[in-house]
Amino acid sequence: MKILLAEDDPIFALLLQRLLQTEYEVSLARDGMEAWKALVAEDAPQLAVLDWLMPQMDGIEVCRRVRHRPEMASTYLILLTSRDHIKDILAGFAAGADDYLVKPCDPEELRARVRVGRRVVELQSALGAHVAQLQQALASVRQLQGLLPICSYCKRIRNDENYWEQLETYVSEHSEASFSHGICPNCYQSIMKPQIESIRADKR
Numbered sequence: 262m263k264i265l266l267a268e269d270d271p272i273f274a275l276l277l278q279r280l281l282q283t284e285y286e287v288s289l290a291r292d293g294m295e296a297w298k299a300l301v302a303e304d305a306p307q308l309a310v311l312d313w314l315m316p317q318m319d320g321i322e323v324c325r326r327v328r329h330r331p332e333m334a335s336t337y338l339i340l341l342t343s344r345d346h347i348k349d350i351l352a353g354f355a356a357g358a359d360d361y362l363v364k365p366c367d368p369e370e371l372r373a374r375v376r377v378g379r380r381v382v383e384l385q386s387a388l389g390a391h392v393a394q395l396q397q398a399l400a401s402v403r404q405l406q407g408l409l410p411i412c413s414y415c416k417r418i419r420n421d422e423n424y425w426e427q428l429e430t431y432v433s434e435h436s437e438a439s440f441s442h443g444i445c446p447n448c449y450q451s452i453m454k455p456q457i458e459s460i461r462a463d464k465r
Contacts, residue, residue, distance in 0.1 A: 262379055263288065263306035267296035267323070268341070269315045277310065280368050281375060293318025297326060300336065307335060307382045308375065313342030313353070321356045328357030335385040337378040341366070 264281060267290040268274035278287050288306065290296035294317040300309060311320035320340050327333045340358040342349070353361045359381070360374050409431075410419040417425040429440045444453055 262286065262308065262382070263304075264375065265290060265296060265299050265306040265309040265311075267291075267293065267309065267315060267320065268312045270312075277371070280371065284372075285375070285379075292316040293320065293323050296320075296323050300327060300333065301330075305336075307386075308337045308339075308378045310339045310341055310371075310375070311358075313340060313344060320358075321353065324353070324357040335382060335389070337382050339374060339378060 262285050264285045264287050266274060266277055266281070266287055268277060269292055271291075274289055274291075278289060281287050288299060290299055293311075293315040296309065296311060296315070297318060299305060300323070309323075311323055313320040320342070324338050324340065327336050327338060337360075338358045339360045339362060340353045340356075341362050341364060342353070343364040344350075345363040350361050360378065362371060362374060411417070411428070412419075412425065416428050418428055418431040419425050420431060432438055433440065
């Protein structure tokens with residue numbers, strides 16, 4: 262899985278990269294503008310760890326821009342900063358961050374938070390695939406709905422134009438169903454078998 266790491270401190274960025282690259286494909290951004298360009302690029306990472314204070318564009322602004330793009334709704338954003346005041350944490354979440362870590366953070370905690378983000382991204386991706394399959398299935402299925410007037414004797418159905426037509430004709434016109442004809446056991450015994458026996462008797 263691809264991860265974007267946006268950090269303007271080269272030493273700290275290198276440490277984080279070494280920490281995460283054993284499990285992920287990590288790309289680096291040296292400032293907020295590089296981070297934003299990486300996130301809107303083709304085949305962009307779906308998870309990003311963003312420093313709050315960066316040149317050109319801070320992590321908060323990157324979060325805001327991502328959340329203003331509906332097509333990037335599934336991008337998981339972890340904000341990393343030395344600001345630990347509750348108002349800063351709330352501001353980070355209000356800007357669109359999914360998680361918030363205060364520097365200096367425990368390496369194992371960072372790994373754990375990133376794993377949570379990966380699971381969320383994977384679940385969203387799987388859900389999106391299922392929704393797409395369902396929409397495709399619904400688009401290819403025509404459904405019969407409502408009350409259908411049907412004759413009690415001949416089983417013809419009255420259509421929308423007030424004409425009576427065969428059941429299979431109506432169903433074929435209003436759904437994707439098609440019919441193959443056969444003979445059920447009851448009809449065979451009550452209709453076909455007597456006819457067969459009558460034909461054999463005539464031949465004698």
